[in-house]
Amino acid sequence: MNPTGHPHLDSLLAQFGDRLQQVTIPYPAELHFRIAREDILDVAGYLYQDLKVPLDLLLAVDQRPQRGIFELVYLFGDRLRHAHTSFTVPVPAEDPVFPSLAGKIFVAGRYEQEVWDMFGLVPQQHPDLRRLVRHAYWPEDYYPLRKDAGTPGDGTVPDFKDEGQPFRFQRVEGEGIFEIPVGPVHAGIIEPGHFRFSVEGETIINLESRLWWVHKGIEKLFETLPLRQTVKLAERISGDTSFSHCLAYCQALEKVAGVEVPLRARYLRTIYAEMERLYNHIHDIGFIAQDTGFMWAGAQGGRLREQLVRLNAQLTGSRFLRDVCLPGGVTRDISDVVHLALVLADWLKDFHEVLQVLRSNTIFLDRMQDTGILFPQRAEDLQVLGYAARASGQNRDTRRDHPYAAYDFLEFDVPVFEKGDVQARFEVRVEEIRQSVRLIHAALGKLPAGPLMAPFPDLPENKVAFSQVEGWRGTITHWVQSGSQNQIYRCKVKDPSFVNWPAINLAIRTNIVPDFPLTNKSFDLSYSGNDL
Amino acid sequence: MFDATLVLIVLVAIHLAGAVAVYLTRQESLLTRQLNGIFGIAGGVMALILALIGLQRNLPGSGSTVLLSLEGVMPFAPLEFTLDRLSSFFLLLIAVVGIPVSLYSIDYMREYVSHPDQPGAHAYNLGLFGVAYQIFILSMILVVLASTTFTFLFLWELMALASYFLVVFEHRHRDTQEAGTLYLIMTHLGFVALFIGFMLLSGPALVGNTTLSFSELRISALALPSTQRDIVFLLMFIGFGSKAGMIPFHVWLPQAHPAAPSPVSALMSGVMIKLGIYGLLRITLDLLGGGPGWWGGLILVVGGASALYGILYALVDHNLKRLLAYSSVENAGIILLASGAALVFWSAGNTALATLALVGALYHILNHGVFKSLLFMGAGAVLQSTHTLDMESLGGLIKRMPWTALFFLVGSVSIAALPPFNGFVGEWIILQSLLLSLALPSQGAHIFLTLGLGALALTGGLVAAAFVKAFGISFLALPRSAQADQATEAPRLMRWAMGINAVLCLLLGLLATLLLPALQGISRAYLGPDQPTVGLAISGLEVRTGTDFGSLSPLLLGILLALLALIALWGLRLAGINELTRRSMTWACGRFTLSPRMEYTATAFANPLKRIFAFLYQPVRALTIETPGASPHFAQDISYRNPVRLWFEEYLYGPVARGIVWLARRASLVQHGSLHLYLTYILSILVILLVLTRG
Amino acid sequence: MWDMIRKIRQVGILTEPLPPFPAEYTQQDPQVELVGGELQQRTRILLGRSLHIRQVDAGSDNAAELEIIALGNPYYDMERFGLHIVASPRHADCLMVTGPVTRNMALPLLRTYEATPDPKIVVAVGDAARDGGIFRGSYAIIGGVDQVVPVDLYIPGDPPTPLELLTGMLIALDRYRGKSSRRE
Amino acid sequence: MDYVAKFLIAVVQLLIVLGASPVLVSLIRRLKARLQGRLGPPWFQPYYDLAKYFQKESVVSETASWIFNFTPYLQFVCMLLIALFVPFYTAMLPLDATGGIIVIMYFFLLSTFFLALSGLDTGSAFGGMGSSREMTIAALAEPTIILAVFSISLVANSTNISTIILRLGSDYGLLFNPTHLLAFAAFVIVTIAETGRLPVDNPTTHLELTMIHEAMILEYSGRHLALVEWSAWMKLFLFLSLLTNLFFPWGVATSLDLLSFVAGLVIFAVKLTLAAGAIAFMETILAKVRIFRVPELLAGSFAIALLAIISFYVL
Known part of the structure; x- marks a missing residue:
């Protein structure tokens, strides 16, 4: 079989030829192949530097029970050409090392750290191999995501206890530091x-x-819980992003199972996803202002958010839009379309009035301007996602670049600002609120009739799929491999927080200490989503 | 009861005998230190008696008496010593500071004895130290009594040389040598100014005649043309001001004070720089008998600038002694400011206000002597115990040196002019005098006085910040180094010495009303009776200023404070509050145990003010991040520096400084601790001086 | 400024009265569960009118935190009952702990507990805080909050709504008299 | 004034500052809550808080020294002492001659000095942060205070508060003197800075990195916390009393009769209510300025105070 019709295919084949094995296009616009360990630097470097395709995900899978090896999966997403390319690299169990990409692709270094931490595969020549999940007191040789890792307390692993062991931090030299x-x-x-x-x-x-204080072992739990429960688990990756994470997971499962979601359900998913974006954006806009001591704004943010979450509860029975999305469709319908449209229109007017007050507060504006600047070049180097990226001149939005649900059928703008300071992030989110209401209104207007749910069969064995969703924070990626007996063999979750966290460290350098909370709030990253 | 002349003779004899005795003992024995201390104390007691005689004397005017007139002791000119009210006051200062410092030095100087495990490693010649110490104190005592040009200049130079020798006592450190040389140069520049000033003061007929007594000078000064008087004033202002540490002649002070052994720092800061003020007062109030308003205005403005400059640099300096030295620049500035205000008022004919301001200045001189010597002794105790003065390596000493910490705290609170301690009363009087200045008719003076008030007010707040830093960073929280961790309490005599001064700080605060009438007497002796209204009235425990303008009763405040504390404690106990106390870790957000690395440092404490006054400090920031490999986002080494600029040193003395360094190298030829070389050096300077002055 | 004043007038006071007190309320009411029956009377009297809360996220997804934050919004306004979130455990009387306790958060939780002066109460918020919930059995989880610190009160829910949190706290403090007045 | 009257007035002064300062705080909090669309805490919430703190144990850091334990008491006593010199409803202060307005300001500085030390004492980075910031602001606020006081004493020709009030109260023309008005403006800014209100410090923040006053007291608990909080409330009360009575001395009793005392009390309550309303309103419409803008604010107030003095000489 000689697949065709992928934008990277020809150039990759021309460049590497036989070094790419088992080249397939399992899903539309997704290229997949296998390469040897030695070729990682070349192929990844070519994709990143020559084709300018960012690295979206890097994960490891413990395939030892079946095949006696570890596998590394590299996923590149090309937002301009609307396509993905991924490749798999086998790593022998007896020699668990692989070359590090950290020098070329910053964000790869972070994934490699994680792979080392969770699987014990050593990225060679990694510049900063410090532990992530496994805090200082964790045993040296305990790699929790290995299939044979065992659970502390059940007798397979010696139990370990935190006794306040110090961590390694960078030491800055200088008088009085x-x-x-x-x-x-x-x-x-x-x-x-x-x-x-x-x-x-x-x-x-x-x-x-x-970080990694609230590491709950979610990826491991995906492998042990029954399938129904894993959907609930996906909703609890990051509570404020319950719906989007669940959507990303369900979409991956649907790809694995080959299920087509009914059109009405896809529209409803869009509406719910935008509701989630709305209540989070308004909450943070209020709290960004509150963090500058503008307490009234915080109260207004809380008020406007409460109105939306109550609307959520009205529509779905859950303030966090939980138990709404299931593999195959959605459980809750929207009956009174006009009512919802009117409520949201009123809400938007209310929001605009509050916004006007915020924008006339010069102290608040002064606090935001030039604070915590993330320069566009750094945002690009770090592969920052979501509004943080869009505030630093990175024009990326999965809803537009790799459309899913009903985004293909709806019109919206993606706001992009260049400055990268707190104010830019604030303004991006203000604009996104407008766009979300616009999207919901459009979706309500076009809402097609039809069933809410397609029947969902048992998962086929050993099939791989990933899905990406633009959560309110940024692109969420779920990568799923099915196992036997309707179980998940491996699920890799990437919340945008994982790649955005290092950006804060760069943005805050040479700022003053009291501006940190404001900067941090303007990025508003999830700890739970990062820690898993 | 005592015959003043006899007391003076005994005093001189004590110090001279002390010098000889100390030199004759073995250089490293306990006896050396004890003898030095005892003779110092005995001399101090004599000085105190002399001061009390002078202050109590119920004579009109300045109450001056010629104590001693010695012909033929020196080959070229007679020596003459006179006791009057101003001298008495400064004798009091010398005694009050000198006695505890001498006591302190007994235990402190053991630092310089070689240790048994390291023979000879730190050995210094204590005998030599004792000689210089006795001569230093004696010369200070005699300089305020000196009443002829020659006597004064001779002793002034002797004082400078003795203190120079004490500054370079730790001659093995290169820093010390450079500090000493800088001091020597600055003090001689000042001396030249004084010398020319005195020559011009003698009047056209008698130019160059150094045998003139002060009483003759008073008469000749009256006949001087006003331009010449102005020139004399300016020269004296520079000469004495440089000794007092006023900017821009202060540069020697932050170098010399930290370099000197701690008792010497205490004496220099507590007493010697005040003698610069003494000289200025002697010239302006006494010999010149007042001058135009701009004299006072100039002193006031330079004083205000010194005060601000001093405290701003104290704030960003993290060497404990250098911080104290900069603070001395600041306090000298405040004293100059008040003295300047007094002269302004006086020239405007308002003796009431002039008295008030001068009393404020005098009281601050005494107070500063007490708390600054206390602070230097505290810093010395820290140095002896930890072998470092770098605040970034100190911390946690309050648990290891509880007494020293308490005394240092008292000193800090006093210097920050907080009630009920002595600094507050002085500050209050100075503030009152400036506040009352609206009584003056002149518009021009108001601007000066308002600016002076602004400078003083700004200084007040910054002093508090600087001393929260000095005490808080050095004594509180966790030790930042092993030395600080292993610190032990200061020896007994040092504790006693500091304790005496700490108690004095409190007593001078609470019982100010007992001393103020004497200061008022001194002021009136030179300024004349209060006019047009009352400047300062002391009745019982209360001090009043102006006509119903301000009043203060320090003792009552203290009593109220204690009473309210008792009532509050009793009330709380009566209300049945929970008095359980549980000790726990400092809250560090859950996981980590606090380490000294996570404590606020002195640099960090001063950082906000450093940023705010960046236009002045002009700090030079340098952040370097070294990254390995291709990615710029993995940092390997990060280092940061942000030092401040020293304006006068860099731009005014910059070229001079290079010369000084050059000289220091040369000077090191004579600085090998050899007594004979030093004596030869001192003698040759004296001979040059005498030849110069022989008209 | 005038826009703001207009907005303030337009919004008015939003704080909602609590729903009527459930007549048949017993200790077994599913709303809350007080460990060991009830809090000591002394603690109730002491903390009933002034309860300063330190929230500790010991491993929750952040949903429970969002609901606790919502307690301060104008609709719920927990301050009217003397409930107040404080910045330091030293100022706190109550630890409101969410989430299953992760391995990494066990020590910080314990340290926070130790840093809080007595008398104090510990409230475990949400199903996961009770026994680990869906996360039970994970290698990274220690379990419910009571595995690390003694718990006085459970408020169930996944996550509990602000109203459930508020009524739960008030019942435990014996302050929920439930007249439909705005303040008890 | 006989001694009984003196004693009684002193006792009443103490009772007022102890009893009314929590109410003032409560009033501000409730007004702010209303403006945010909430009901806000009950009237007596600060009392409940105090009663509770006093009944709890105190947890003290192992690193802390006696300074940490001593400071709350010192602060408390300082505020009580100052209360004897600040006019609330009467200008007939028994101990007025013991010290004037300068004494008041230096006792405030004394309590700040020790609070800053106690912030450093525990070795916590937050405590140090708080004391560094507090001393920075105190150092910059001090000159404005002195100059503002200077202006007032120029207008009233005294630094003793009773005398100032009596003189200003007897000639209302003095109050509209430009010097006095400018001094008022300067004093308002300083009051905000010294009492840690917006836009200088946010008393309700939960962000430890932005705190000033709160950062210093993060380690306090139990009775210590009660004393520190109470002292902070009293400080606010005292500053607002000074502000209102020095610049609006209407109604302050100047004679020793019951009627004028009662009237004085009522008018004082009205004045403080208005001041509390102003603070609540300000704190609703303002945000907290960046910390390095605070010096600009204080420099502005310094300039205003200087202008006040110059206007006195020129006009």
Whole structure:
């Protein structure tokens, strides 16, 4: 078989020829092949540097039970040509090393760190091989995502206990430089994360974030829970993104099972996804202002958000849009279309009035301007996603670049700002609120009749698929491999937070300490989604 | 009861005998240190007696008496010593600071004795130290009594040389040598100004005659043309101001004070720089008998600038002693400011206000002597115990040196002019005098006085910040180095010495009303009776200024504070509050244990103010990030520097400094700790001086 | 400024009265579960009118946090009952713990508990905080909150809504008298 | 004034500052809540809080020294002492001659000085952060205070508060003196900075990295916290009393009769309510300025205060 019709295919074949094996196009616009371990640097480098295709995902799979090897999967997403390319690399179990891409592709270094941490595959010449999930007290040789890892406490692994072992942090040299440790238990109601500022008083010289405090072993749980439960699990990857994560997971399952979702369900999924974007954006807009001490704005953000989550509860029975999306379709219909449209129109008017007040507060504007600048070049190097990217001149939005649900049929604009400061991120989100209401209105207007749910069969064995969804924070990627007996063999989840976290460290450098909460809030990343 | 002349003779004899005795003992023995301390204390007691005699003397005017007139002691000119109110006050200062410092030095100087495990490693000649120490104190005592040009200049130079020798005592450090040389150069530049000033003061007929006594000078000064008086004033202002540490002649001070052994720093900062003020007051109030308003205005403005400059640099300096030295620049500035205000008021004919301002200045001189010597002694105790003055390596000393910490805290609170300690009363009087200045008719003076007030007010807040830093970073939280961790409490005599000064800080604060009448007497002796209204009235425990303008009762405030504390404690206990206390880790957000690396540093503490005053400090930021390999986002080494610029050093003395370094190299030829070389050097300077002055 | 004043007037006071007190309320009411029956009377009296809360996310997805934040919005306004979120455990009387306790958060949770002065109460919020919920059995989970610190009160829900949180807390503090007035 | 009257007035001063300062705080909080569309805490919430703090144990850091334990008491006593010198409803302050407005300001500085030390004492980075920021602001606010006080004493020709009030109260023309009005503007800014209100500090923030006053007291608990909080409330109360009575001395009793005392009390309550309303309104419409804009604000107030003095000489 000689597949055709993929934008990268010809150039890749011309460049590497026989080094690509088992070249297939399993789904439209998705190219897949296998390469040898030695070719990783060449092929990935070619894709990234010559074809300018960003790396979307890198994961490992423990295939030892069947084939005695580990596998690495590299996924590249080309947003301009609306196509994906992925390749698989076998890594022998007895020699678990592979060449590191970190020098070429920054974001690859981060995935490689994770692969090392969870599977014990060593990326060679990695510049910063520090542990992520496994905090300092975790045993050296315990790699939780290996199939034979066992669970502490059940006798297979010696139990281990946190005794406050110190972590390694970058030390900044200089007179009077000291470190401010913040977290994991913060002063506000925030998820746990540890930030280590190296400062000269108020001036931040360097910031390191130490995360993975709320690591719950979600990827492992996907492999052990029954399929029905895994959908619920996907909803609990990051509570504020329940629907989008669930959607991404369901779409991957649907691809694996080859199920076509009814059109009405695809429109409803779009509406719910945009509702999720709306309530999160307004909440954060209020809280960005509150973090500058503008308490009234925080109250308004809370008020406008509460109206939306109550609307969610009205529509779906869940304030977080849970138990709505299932493999095959959705469970909840929208009956009174006009009512919803009117409510949202009123809401938008209300929002605009609040926004006008925010924009006339010069202190608030002054606090946002030039604070926490993420320069476009850095945003590109770091492959930042979502509104954080769009505020730094990166024109990317999965809804437009790799459409899913009903986005193909609806018109919307993708706002892009260049400056990359807190204000740019604020403005992107304001604009996205408008676009979301516009999308919902359009979707309500075009809502086709039909069933909500397609029957969902048992999963075929050992099939691989991924799906991408533009959650409110950015692109969510779920990569799924089915196992036997309707079980998941491996599920890799990528929340945009995972790649966006390092951006904060760069954006805050040489800013002042009291501007950190504001900068952090303007990125508003998920700890839970990052930690899994 | 005592005959003043006899007391003076005994005093001189004590110090001279002390010098000889100390030199004769073995250089490293305990006896050396004890003798030095005891003779110092004895001399101090004599000075105190002399001061009390002078202050109590119920004579009209300045109450001056010629104590001693010695012909033929020196080959070229007679020596003459006179006691009057101003001298008495400064004698009091010398005694009050000198006695505890001498006590302190007994235990402190053991630092310089060689350790048994490292024979000879740190050995310094303590005998030599004792000689210079006795002469230093004696010369300070005599300089305020000196009443002829020659006597004064001779002792002034002797004081400078003795202190120079003490500054370079730790001659093995290169820094010390450079500091000493800088000091020597600056002090001689000042000396030249003074010398010319005195020559011009003698009047056209008698130019160059150094045997003139001060009383003759007073008369000749009256006859001087006003331009010449102005020139004399300016020269004296520069000469004495450089000794007082006023900008831009302060540069020696932050170098010399940290370099000197701590008792010497305490004496230099507590007393010696005040003698610059003494000289200025002696000239302007006494010998010249006042001048035009701009004299005072100039002193006031330069004083205000010094105060601001000093405290701003104290704030960003992290060497404990250098911080204190910069703070001395600041305090000298405040004293100059108040003295300047007094002269302005006086020239405007308002002796009431002039008295008030001068009393403020004098009281601040005494207060600063007490708390600054206390702080230097505290810093010395820290140095002795930890072998470092770098605040970034200190911390946690309050648990290891509880007494030293308490005394240092008292000093810090006093210097920050917080009630109920002595600094507050001085500050209050100075503020009152400036606030009352609306009584003056002149518009021009108001601008000066308002600016002076602004400078003083700004200084007040910054001092508090600087001393929260000095005490908080050095003594609180966790130790930042192993030395600080292993620190132990200062020896007994050092604790006693600091304790005396700490108690004095409190007493001078609470019982100010007992001392203020004496200061008022001094001021009136030179300024004349209060006119047109009352400047300062002391009745019982209360101080009043102006006509119903302000009043203060420090003792009552102290009593109220104690009473309210008792009531509050009693009330809370009565209300049955929970008095359980549980010790726990410092809250560090859950996971990590706090380490010294996570404590606020001195640099960090001062960082906001450093950023705010960046237009002045002009800090030079340098951030370097080294990254391995191709990706710029993996950092390997990060380093950061952000030092401030020293304006005067860099732009005014920059070229001079290079010469100084060059000289320092040369000077190191004579600085090998050899007594004979030093004596030869001192003698040759004296001979040059005498030849110059022989008219 | 005038826009804002107009908006303030337009919004008015949004705080909603609590629903009527359930007449048949018993300790077994599914709304809350008090461990060991009830809080000590002394604690109730002491903390009933002023409860300062330190929230600790010990492993939750952030949904429960969002609902706790919502307690402060104008609709629920927990401040009217003397409930207040504070920045430091030293100021707190109540730890509101969410999520299953992850391995990595066990020590921080314990440290927070130790840093809080007595008397104090621990509230476990959400199903996962009770026994790990859906995450039970994971290698990274220690289990419910009571595996690390003693729990006084469970508020079930996945996550509990703000109203459930509020009524649960008030029942535990014996403050929920449930007259339909805005304040008890 | 006989001694009984003096004693009684002193006791009443203390009772007022202790009892009314929590109500003032409560008033501000409730007004702010209303403007945000909420009901807000009950009137007596600060009392409930205090009662609870006093009944809890105090947890003290192992690193802390006696400074940490001493500071809350010192602060508390300082505020009580100052309360004897600040006019609330009467200008007949028994101890007025013991010290004037300068004493008040330096006792405020004393309590700030020790609070800043206690922030450093525990070794917590947040405490240090708070004290560094607090001392920065205090250092810059101090000159404005002194100059504003200077302006007032120029107008009233005294630094003793009773005298100032009596003189200003007897000649209302003095109040509309440009010097006095400018001094008022300067004093308002300083009051905001010193009491840690918006736009300088946000008293309700939960973000430890942005805190100033709150950061210093993060380690306090139990009775210590009660004293520190109470002192902070009293400080606000005292500053607002000074602000209202020095610049609007109407109604302050100037004689020793019951009627004028009652009238004084009522008018004082009205004045403070208005001041609380102003603070609540300001804190609703304003955000917190970036910390390095605070010096600009304070420099502005310094300039205003300087202008006040110059206007006195020129006009």
